[in-house]
Amino acid sequence: MAAKTKCKAQLLSGNEACVQGALVAGIRFFAGYPITPSTEVAEGLAEELPKIGGRFIQMEDEIASMGAVIGASLAGLKSMTATSGPGFSLKQENIGFAAMTEVPCVVVNVQRYGPSTGLPTSPAQGDIMQARWGTHGDHPVVALMPASVRETFDLTVEAVNLAEELRTPVIILLDEVVGHMRERVELPAAEDVELFNRVKPTESPDTFLPYKPAANLVPPMPAYGDGYRFHATGLVHDETGFPCGKGADGNTLVRRLQAKVEQRQPKIARAETFQTEDAEIVIVAAGSVARSARAAVKEARAQGIKLGLVRPITAWPFPEEAIDSVAQTAKALIVAEMNLGQMILEVERIAAGRAPVFGLNRIDAELITPEDIIVRAQEVTNNVR
Amino acid sequence: MSVKDLVDRYCRVDKLPHIWCPGCGNGIIMGAVIRALDKTDFDQDKTVIVSGIGCSSRAPGYMNFDTLHTTHGRALAYATGVKFARPDLNVVVLTGDGDCSAIGGNHLIHAARRNIDLTVVVFNNSIYGMTGGQFSPLTPAHSYASTAPYGSIDRNFDLCKLVQAAGGTYVARSTAYHARQLVNLIATGLNHKGFAFIEVVTQCPMYYGRRNKFPSPVDMLKWQQEHAVPVKAAAKLSPEQMAGKFLIGELHREEAPEYTAVYETDVIAKARGDIN
Structure with a gap:
């Protein structure tokens, strides 16, 4: 293993550590909408992403942010959004789309008091079941719960890696306390952080089946513009990616989506x-x-x-x-x-x-x-x- | 290029025939989009077709490009993500009147406001066809739908005016009847650097026509022929003569900074300290 360079100590909040983790993990696209207590994640990435040629966009609402993130990921960029309670509720339909079409993306949810507008700056952990079952239908979910500023950095990196590896949305369930508290942290140098990039197909476009899983049940993923001319749809689809309207194909697809995460349960x-x-x-x-x-x-x-x-x-x-x-x-x-x-x-x-x-x-x-x-x-x- | 050559090159032939009803105008519009794409210089491998949910939004499934069939109303949000992530891609959005003006209305005005380089083709058949004929924000007031059995009292949008007011820099309208004009308007929109919006008035004989005294699809096409007035001709008509009619042709075009380009020249340049 290469010698590890330690960065100097910093005083960071959980939300700021999330920004740092995202940048190191290779996030190059962020779409979001202002909402307390997650806004610092958007603010931090608005400042930092353009410096490295990354893209930040403030969308018209939470739903649009989630849609833009999925579009950007299909276009090949590691993509993320951040929100809180009410915004997390609004994103659910498109989170289901990402699960169904197997588009890697990370959703940061800094949990706040609910239901509804609740107490916007007060802590809660009321979204644990929403993270699991917020979108309709059976679907896989990975959700991580950091307890410290340093762990927020580490789990943000891990969230991006898992999203890329599993081709599924990964949720970071921060809570308001962890998001806003400040701790002294020493973050690892970027070169010491292990990254995972989605697996691209090696087959030619003529024979490639976009939803044919590899041995690990995850299909390789080309980007739009790579010449594969593939179709992504939230409809039940077969290995070709096209809707078939058959219950048997739904059975095969949804069970595989579930299994690709479940079989890694011991690792994750x-x-x-x-x-x-x-x-x-x-x-x-x-x-x-x-x-x-x-x-x-x-x-x-x-x-x-x-x-x-x-x-x-x-x-x-x-x-x-x-x-x-x-x-x-x-x-x-x-x-x-x-x-x-x-x-x-x-x-x-x-x-x-x-x-x-x-x-x-x-x-x-x-x-x-x-x-x-x-x-x-x-x-x-x-x-x- | 012959029709067969166009189909072979630009359609996923194994996915045909399409699901649309006999007499539906969607095939005419999809054909016009394909002909328009053929007239431009865009690389087929660098073109992404995005749609929402509804009859019209099934079109990308038949088209031999990178294609994205998203959630209801959200095509423009997804398309914004694709285009902003990869400005070198040519991004086309195919959507319907309900998809784009009701559930997706907010995304429409904001995509127009940003002037992001997308080409949007709205299949306006005045009805929610996929769900069996409910009225949409573009259903003409007082016409009938399954959820307006006594006639719709909702006032309908003029979507072109809305998009122009929101900041869209290319706005045009045509009909399924005016198929040749439609091809040219879409091609101009594709070549336009900025938010290009083309509304296509089309027919749904099954769910709109039957309830609104159009015995056949031909009657609906005739209605389009008789009620569409080219911009130039309209200039010579009085408001009384224009009553009940609608404009077709290029309604608005202006040059304005395009979103993804400005992000490069402004935001990235400032963030990197290249400019103040």
């Missing part, structure tokens, strides 16, 4: 575990809430409560193995989230009764604190004793 899905080995109670928390949970684990252990933490880094695919493991060893699991219970449904499904699962939910626009978690852990301890 992951969680960080902290002091779970001997933990009697395990907190499951992601994003900014995981920061409180980590502090709570330390504090609780000082008080003699054996607390541990599983921090899902990927929302989708969900890190089943990490939950499966603590469900076998812990007396109870507590899912702490800034919503009324979304991630808990996955935890309950995987725990399958082996350990009782409790919720800790706040929707008063305040971050769940370490104290909240310790109090809940004490309640649960008494409950399961």
